[in-house]
Amino acid sequence: MPRAPTTLDPFNAVAEPKRRLVLQAIGDDERQVNDIVDSLGWPQPMVSKHLAVLKEVGLVSVRRDGRRRLYKVEGSKLKQIHDWAKTFERLWDHQLQRIKERAEKKARGQ
Template sequence: MARAATTTDAFNAVAEPRRRQILDLLAQGERPVNDLVEMLGLAQPQVSKHLRVLREVDLVHVRDEGRQRLYRLNASPLRDIHDWLAKYQQMWAERYDAMDAVLADLKEEEDHGD
């Protein structure tokens, strides 16, 4: 089965760790590409390639200011990922609650066993 192109949706785009790093940096505020290059320690063409993918799935918006291109996060497409993960968040919360109950029982047994 062929893998979906990274430019088809936010799920595929954020599958790449460097793109997630870029999103994390842009979540802190708008930045020019040179700042991203410096912060990531990557070559400018690599960062630009990742930004292109993020723009194509609308996770990043760009605006020109003089000679600079400033990039900012558009978190709206992440909503689909959030909604999908919400189902699993509930499942994990229930599992952690069950584990907490088991640990509390074990602690109580240990305390009464002394």
């Protein structure tokens, strides 16, 4: 079985470093493809291809305006990644770590 397709889910789409840069380049507002091309300095087909992957997993959405296409980042999908990582929060949050240790101590009956 080959590697999971990049279009499988947001995790795979975002694995490619360039696609993370594309998301940052879009930023908070809508962005036209050529704007992204200019700000990243990459060939236009390269940007379009990465946008296609991001769109397929729902990380961006598109709106047509004449001959332009306006891309926008879909926060909800990024939240999925955020929330997954957050389930491990106790592993880096020292505050939560102390709470956990206290609970374990109590559970051991000390």
